[in-house]
Amino acid sequence: MLPVMTVNPARAQGVRVGLALLPADDDGALEPFYADLLAGMEEELDAHGASVFVHVVPDLDAEIVAYRRWAAEGLVDAVVVSDLVADDPREQACADLGLPAVLLGGEPRAGRWVVDYDNVTAMRTAVEFLAGLGHRRIGWVSGPQQYRHTRDRDAAFTAAVAAAGAVGVRREGDYGEASGAARTAELLDLPEPPTAIVYDNDLMPLAGLREATRRGLRVPADLSVLAWDDSANVRISHPPLSVVSRDVHELGALTATVLLRAVTGAEPTTTRTPGVRVVARGSTAPPPVGSR
Structure with missing residues (x-):
């Protein structure tokens, strides 16, 4: 209200x-x-x-x-x-x-x-949701570090992951779909890739979803995807994306x-x-x- x-x-x-x-x-x-x-x-x-x-x-x-x-x-x-x-x-x-x-x-x-x-509480809510599902390797595709809201989310992500006893890894995107695909690929190429990735907007996760599918990964069986902000784009994707709303x-x-x-x-x-x-x-x- x-x-x-x-x-x-x-x-x-x-x-x-x-x-x-x-x-x-x-x-x-x-x-x-x-x-x-x-x-x-x-x-x-x-x-x-x-x-x-x-x-x-x-x-x-x-x-x-x-x-x-x-x-x-x-x-x-x-x-x-x-x-x-x-x-x-x-x-x-x-x-x-x-x-x-x-x-x-x-x-x-x-x-x-x-x-x-309140970006701090929002990021904490995202991490706690994924940790509550059992994820202990959580990735984050962020927006540009220059933005105040990204820096706030960064501090919250680090603290929330530590509080959950999980491991967090971040890659910096630019909010565009191309960076969403590229940063997702980097995370999935890690020796121990994350089992869940949270994205800072609703465009990058759509590209991340396509990259995961291209690699033969099943969402959400093999990889969980959590978008930031609800929109028609994420509601009509396949599968429909969970969101920090x-x-x-x-x-x-x-x-x-x-x-x-x-x-x-x-x-x-x-x-x-x-x-x-x-x-x-x-x-x-x-x-x-x-x-x-």
């Missing part, structure tokens, strides 16, 4: 918010996560007579250039800053431009608009509400998103006998 927050309807009317996104792969495709996020944002913004402007950029420098243009031309009233990195320059750039910014997944701090997602549509609606509050003069706050759960489908099961 969304936290209860009020928005001044008169001041929200006509508000325009901007979201600049980096593509998930070289083909310029966006992650399905962002389609669900945008759907939630648009629904909430439309209810208040507001709108969202989306722009795909190649890198952070181009994103800041976009912010400057948006501010100079009065195209947007606020922006969402996502996929935060260490010493991220975008928050200061927005402050210099007088452009309210909501940090999606940012570190809670006084004077900031933050929508905080958060309501991304609801996250989008919550982000939109926070944006409207930022534009209409409320005091900056940190808003925490609802928790996660594992939805078990056909891609996870106990490990093969003798492999535990």
Whole structure:
């Protein structure tokens, strides 16, 4: 359930918010996560007579250039800053431009608009689910290390694997399908490959599933696959993928509400998103006998 927050309807009317996104792969495709996020944002913004402007950029420098243009031309009233990195320059750039910014997944701090997602608990939930099935060799295909949420998940993965008495091994992907296949191959080529792999999004595990099938491995009899975030892609795969599930549509609606509050003069706050759960489908099961 969304936290209860009020928005001044008169001041929200006509508000325009901007979201600049980096593509998930070289083909310029966006992650399905962002389609669900945008759907939630648009629904909430439309209810208040507001709108969202989306722009795909190649890198952070181009994103800041976009912010400057948006501010100079009065195209947007606020922006969402996502996929935060260490010493991220975008928050200061927005402050210099007088452009309210909501940090999606940012570190809670006084004077900031933050929508905080608990990556630590989410990763712990994923590992505990797999360990509860009996897996003691757990792989992880992560997103890029530069992102704050990846670093949070990294620390949680290491701690949760140790607490479960398991062995964890990580390979770094870029969220695209090609890296999902390549990193899965690297994990499966290990002398003692993992019996379960958790992936940081919903594109990489689809490629990982195909790589496992290509090698003659049965999912989940020989290998369990756990995706991150629910989507139509993972529900219609064969087998349907188990997921670390958060309501991304609801996250989008919550982000939109926070944006409207930022534009209409409320005091900056940190808003925490609802928790996660594992939805078990056909891609996870106990490990093969003798492999535990």
